[in-house]
Amino acid sequence: MKPHLQNILSPLKPQWIRAPFPTGKNVAFIRELKNRKSLHTVCESALCPNLGTCWDAGQATFMIMGDGCTRDCAFCNINGNPQSIDSSEPKRVAEAVRSMGLRHTVITSVTRDDLPDGGASLFADTIASIRKMCPETSVEILIPDFKGNRQALVRVVKARPDILGHNIETVPRLYLTVRPGADFEKSLKLLETVKNIHPSMITKSGLMVGLGETEEEVSGAFEFLRSVDVDILTIGQYLRPGPGQLPVARYYHPDEFISLRKRALEMGFSWVESGPLVRSSFQAEKQALFVKNLKKGR
Secondary structure, X not given: OOHHHOOOOOOOOOOOOOOOOOOOHHHHHHHHHHHHOOOEEHHHHOOOOOHHHHHHOOOOOEEEOOOOOOOOOOOOOOOOOOOOOOOOHHHHHHHHHHHHOOOEEEEEEOOOOOOOOOOHHHHHHHHHHHHHHOOOOEEEEEOOOHHHOHHHHHHHHHOOOOEEEOOOEOOHHHHHHHOOOOOHHHHHHHHHHHHHHOOXXXXXXXXXXXXXXXXXXXXXXXXXXXXXXXOEEEEEEOOOOOOOOOOOOOOOOHHHHHXXXXXXXXXXOOEEEEEOOOXXXXXXXXXXXXXXXXXXXX
């Protein structure tokens, strides 16, 4: 909670910011399953506006290593004290993926700067568990920066996820305000290193708009990502989770997201997901299939 932000108001939400209420048998099934397996989802912890849409379709993004984060990003709802690492969690995640019958799964985590490898070993173990129990399921991971630890990153890449994602979240100028514990250059280097280690691996990144960035800065961020050969880009509207996070500077119109998508595709991204409610794992299975087929055809 950041008390100095509590009295700063965001603009009124426009009519196009509407998220469906989570209902239906799949929603109840996923909620019961994750509770029974003692798992977390970023859908709930980060207050994702697509929870209703994705869970109703039988999709969820699991978040490993607990729901306590060692960083205090000004845009994020996830905070609190880190929890003890549970070595059985990878198996439970794989069991949940199997129970849900997922053809493509996305695994993310909180940031764990308290761990020597930032949690890279648990990512690797989770990938291995899913491969063992669900050999037909493609695996996408969304990782933190591991504080620039190359050895940790190598371990994750060698586990061979189908897609490796790492979000820059915002433009370089806003990092001190939005992500004070992170570094834009370090994130960019991570994405570059992945391609150096495994040139054919599909990489992915995303950013939020509406935090006070300029049009030129957004285009510049796209160019930075293309300079390290990022394949997939997601662009979404920043939505304030609560009074303790940064206010929204402005809401982008849906037409602006269409223009951003067009601009990014012209720069060479293989897939761009752009819209007010877009988040990292939104339409992830469709993205993965398209980019895989595209790379096979090259």
